[in-house]
Amino acid sequence: MKRLMNTFINFLLEPLSYEFMQRGMLAAVLVGIVCAVVGTYVVLRGMAFFGDALAHTILPGIALGYLVSGGAREPLFWWALGTSIVAALGIGTISKNAEIKEDTAIGIIFAGMFALGIALISTVRSYAVDLSHFLFGDVLSVSTHSLWLILIFGGLVLLTVLAFYKEFTTLSFDPILATTLRLPVGLLNNLLLTLIAVTVAVSLQTVGVALMVAMLVTPAATAYLLTHRLSHMMLIAAVFASLSGIIGLYLSFYLSIASGAAIVLTATVFFLFAFAWKKIRQK
Amino acid sequence: MYTHTHHETNQPILDVSHLTVRYNGRVALEDVSFHLHEGERVAVVGPNGAGKSTLFKVVAGVLQPNSGQVNIYGSRPLGHVCIGYIPQRNQVDWAFPVSVADVVMMGRSAKLGPFNWPHKKDWDFVNHALETVELSNLSSRQISQLSGGQQQRMFIARALAQEAELMLMDEPLSGLDTPSQEGILNLLDRLKKENVTVMVATHDLEQAASHFDRILLLNHRLVAFGNPDEVLHTENLISAYGGRMRIEPAGTMVVDDCCDEEADEHVH
Numbered sequence: 001m002k003r004l005m006n007t008f009i010n011f012l013l014e015p016l017s018y019e020f021m022q023r024g025m026l027a028a029v030l031v032g033i034v035c036a037v038v039g040t041y042v043v044l045r046g047m048a049f050f051g052d053a054l055a056h057t058i059l060p061g062i063a064l065g066y067l068v069s070g071g072a073r074e075p076l077f078w079w080a081l082g083t084s085i086v087a088a089l090g091i092g093t094i095s096k097n098a099e100i101k102e103d104t105a106i107g108i109i110f111a112g113m114f115a116l117g118i119a120l121i122s123t124v125r126s127y128a129v130d131l132s133h134f135l136f137g138d139v140l141s142v143s144t145h146s147l148w149l150i151l152i153f154g155g156l157v158l159l160t161v162l163a164f165y166k167e168f169t170t171l172s173f174d175p176i177l178a179t180t181l182r183l184p185v186g187l188l189n190n191l192l193l194t195l196i197a198v199t200v201a202v203s204l205q206t207v208g209v210a211l212m213v214a215m216l217v218t219p220a221a222t223a224y225l226l227t228h229r230l231s232h233m234m235l236i237a238a239v240f241a242s243l244s245g246i247i248g249l250y251l252s253f254y255l256s257i258a259s260g261a262a263i264v265l266t267a268t269v270f271f272l273f274a275f276a277w278k279k280i281r282q283k
Numbered sequence: 284m285y286t287h288t289h290h291e292t293n294q295p296i297l298d299v300s301h302l303t304v305r306y307n308g309r310v311a312l313e314d315v316s317f318h319l320h321e322g323e324r325v326a327v328v329g330p331n332g333a334g335k336s337t338l339f340k341v342v343a344g345v346l347q348p349n350s351g352q353v354n355i356y357g358s359r360p361l362g363h364v365c366i367g368y369i370p371q372r373n374q375v376d377w378a379f380p381v382s383v384a385d386v387v388m389m390g391r392s393a394k395l396g397p398f399n400w401p402h403k404k405d406w407d408f409v410n411h412a413l414e415t416v417e418l419s420n421l422s423s424r425q426i427s428q429l430s431g432g433q434q435q436r437m438f439i440a441r442a443l444a445q446e447a448e449l450m451l452m453d454e455p456l457s458g459l460d461t462p463s464q465e466g467i468l469n470l471l472d473r474l475k476k477e478n479v480t481v482m483v484a485t486h487d488l489e490q491a492a493s494h495f496d497r498i499l500l501l502n503h504r505l506v507a508f509g510n511p512d513e514v515l516h517t518e519n520l521i522s523a524y525g526g527r528m529r530i531e532p533a534g535t536m537v538v539d540d541c542c543d544e545e546a547d548e549h550v551h
Binding site: 044163164166167169170172173174176177178179180181182183224227228229230232233 | 345368395
């Protein structure tokens with residue numbers, strides 16, 4: 001029994017003896033918490049497609065940064081952040097004024113920008129490897145510098161949500177009430193779009209653009225099934241997202257599967273369990 | 284603090300003049316003028332698509348008119364936080380993860396100002412509002428677990444917590460059973476004692492006549508506005524409902540105006 005216990009502890013501790021695993025775990029947990037909290041509003045406001053589109057739309061920005069900096073990883077965060085904020089506010093404006101339906105407009109922009117990103121990256125000879133890192137993430141190569149950026153910007157996002165919690169909640173539940181209370185509705189909407197944009201930039205290295213929407217939506221949706229309170233939904237989502245990050249990285253380590261995919265798959269399994277649990281309880 | 288305008292109390296609580304609103308080229312409201320005094324209860328009556336919701340949204344400052352203007356105590360609605368808009372129940376996301384008390388507390392958002400969390404005073408407002416609408420015992424329920432009448436009362440409590448002086452209620456009675464409708468109407472009587480001015484869109488001419496001080500008959504244009512006996516004349520009703528109404532030999536008028544859950548409305 002004792003031996004089994006020791007084996008299990010070793011199983012858990014061994015990956016943590018590598019510094020890249022420690023940094024990766026920390027990054028995955030931080031990103032998970034930020035995505036879960038912001039994702040709560042994404043789920044409640046039905047913005048999943050917007051989040052997915054936004055993540056894809058920043059690829060040309062990252063590609064440009066990648067070409068300009070000659071393949072260096074450090075500056076890419078700033079390129080991602082800049083593109084993401086511009087794209088979020090841009091999509092917000094276009095979708096309001098479009099002659100065609102909002103989701104169609106978003107679809108056209110997102111696919112076009114994504115294609116532009118791929119085209120730019122494909123001008124570099126070794127593009128396949130780098131492209132796959134942008135698309136699917138590479139949390140195990142997170143540097144200490146990147147970790148600090150995640151901590152600072154992720155922290156800013158969480159503080160902003162805390163500061164405007166009642167305004168965001170009122171606006172999400174009943175925009176007409178927000179207007180009759182004379183809350184600055186346009187400003188708050190743009191602030192929320194900006195928060196989603198910063199979250200996307202912060203999460204880039206962990207899950208990549210293609211899997212980003214899963215981090216925004218899946219833990220929050222899991223929590224949505226399990227609680228009737230918004231604050232609890234944020235907390236439960238953060239717990240599931242953190243667990244997904246940790247379990248996902250162990251899976252990645254022992255089964256040699258891509259880290260971003262392992263994290264997202266773990267989050268998806270949590271969702272399916274919550275879904276099944278709820279269905280059984282309703283019977 | 285978020286902005287709000289002070290009241291010129293020598294001005295009427297609501298003054299609507301020459302209001303015209305168009306949606307995609309179609310006229311929703313045309314040259315509508317009237318004014319309300321404090322504490323009045325007004326039923327806004329008219330066929331579906333007559334512009335009742337549009338009128339409420341313009342009065343609340345949610346929608347801008349093409350021409351004409353709305354004044355609340357002598358100034359435009361956009362500066363005022365004293366207008367409570369109570370939405371139609373089918374426009375609400377009932378699965379939203381909030382409790383009854385959470386929703387009522389939302390009414391305090393403006394008075395609280397940015398970066399503030401509810402103080403004891405705000406909870407007092409919320410608890411008092413919940414007592415007034417008799418929902419204190421359900422305050423921690425998720426909102427989808429309420430009955431239709433309770434949901435409507437929750438929104439009235441939210442407007443009370445907002446310290447609304449003018450409440451606009453869009454079809455608060457439709458789809459409710461008779462006891463629930465009675466509950467809401469009794470609540471409106473209590474609001475009158477607190478000097479709250481109330482505008483209610485309704486389909487039920489009988490209730491409009493028996494429970495409201497004045498009736499505003501609307502069909503894009505203002506057809507008539509006054510005491511129930513003055514307004515509910517055959518001539519006015521024909522001009523408001525037109526082909527949707529027929530007069531039976533016994534002198535009974537039948538308004539055939541289908542809405543969500545109710546079929547026909549009968550007027551004697």
